[in-house]
Amino acid sequence: xxxxxxxxxxxxxxxxxxxxxxxxxxxxxxxxxxxxxxxxxxxxxxxxxxxxxxxxxxxxxxxxxxxxxxxxxxxxxxxxxxxxxxxxxxxxxxxxxxxxxxxxxxxxxxxxxxxxxxxxxxxxxxxxxxxxxxxxxxxxxxxxxxxxxxxxxxx
Amino acid sequence: xxxxxxxxxxxxxxxxxxxxxxxxxxxxxxxxxxxxxxxxxxxxxxxxxxxxxxxxxxxxxxxxxxxxxxxxxxxxxxxxxxxxxxxxxxxxxxxxxxxxxxxx
Numbered sequence: 001x002x003x004x005x006x007x008x009x010x011x012x013x014x015x016x017x018x019x020x021x022x023x024x025x026x027x028x029x030x031x032x033x034x035x036x037x038x039x040x041x042x043x044x045x046x047x048x049x050x051x052x053x054x055x056x057x058x059x060x061x062x063x064x065x066x067x068x069x070x071x072x073x074x075x076x077x078x079x080x081x082x083x084x085x086x087x088x089x090x091x092x093x094x095x096x097x098x099x100x101x102x103x104x105x106x107x108x109x110x111x112x113x114x115x116x117x118x119x120x121x122x123x124x125x126x127x128x129x130x131x132x133x134x135x136x137x138x139x140x141x142x143x144x145x146x147x148x149x150x151x152x153x154x155x
Numbered sequence: 156x157x158x159x160x161x162x163x164x165x166x167x168x169x170x171x172x173x174x175x176x177x178x179x180x181x182x183x184x185x186x187x188x189x190x191x192x193x194x195x196x197x198x199x200x201x202x203x204x205x206x207x208x209x210x211x212x213x214x215x216x217x218x219x220x221x222x223x224x225x226x227x228x229x230x231x232x233x234x235x236x237x238x239x240x241x242x243x244x245x246x247x248x249x250x251x252x253x254x255x256x257x258x259x
Contacts, residue, residue: 105215105217107229120222121221122221
């Protein structure tokens with residue numbers, strides 16, 4: 001009988017501890033998401049986007065590479081990759097200068113994740129594609145022009 | 156609307172794990188018009204996270220310029236055969252989906 005009482009007490013305090021942790025935000029239901037940077041994604045020009053990302057005017061760097069085709073036949077699906085040999089890269093973003101909204105995607109890289117991401121983007125027309133990389137707290141970028149023969153914005 | 160599962164492949168080589176994910180999503184930009192001339196409302200993935208076991212390895216934010224049925228590839232240090240990779244996304248309608256794969 002005493003044993004039973006012990007067990008009840010134990011499980012009771014365990015549940016209480018869980019709810020305290022949840023309330024304190026230490027345990028969150030599901031996975032935690034970063035807040036979507038609305039200002040950056042809705043910015044129209046390159047300059048506004050960089051400002052919204054807090055990047056200011058990033059320096060051109062040879063240690064950042066944009067990979068992609070020279071000519072994309074279908075603007076709706078353009079494979080673009082960004083890689084960098086810079087140390088401590090914490091953020092990578094892909095920007096397309098002549099799209100209605102310049103920012104296509106941004107990636108936050110925790111420690112241990114390599115500065116090497118690939119995805120596919122839409123391009124409305126021939127444009128410069130910028131790779132923005134944050135390394136050691138500073139922003140760097142690289143550019144590649146991708147020619148589009150058929151736009152990807154429902155044209 | 157029901158969502159289709161993601162295709163996730165993960166393989167490890169020389170201490171680096173490469174994850175490739177193909178996500179099934181319309182990624183509507185909100186700039187297209189249908190046959191009647193009405194704007195098709197935007198519907199796209201805004202956030203995506205990837206975890207190796209319980210450790211966050213990638214957090215991505217997407218705009219409307221990411222292609223329909225987005226493809227994503229990235230690499231991280233560590234990872235062993237059989238470890239769990241979890242990818243989760245959320246779209247601008249608040250819908251979410253989580254899928255898992257094991258490192259091969």
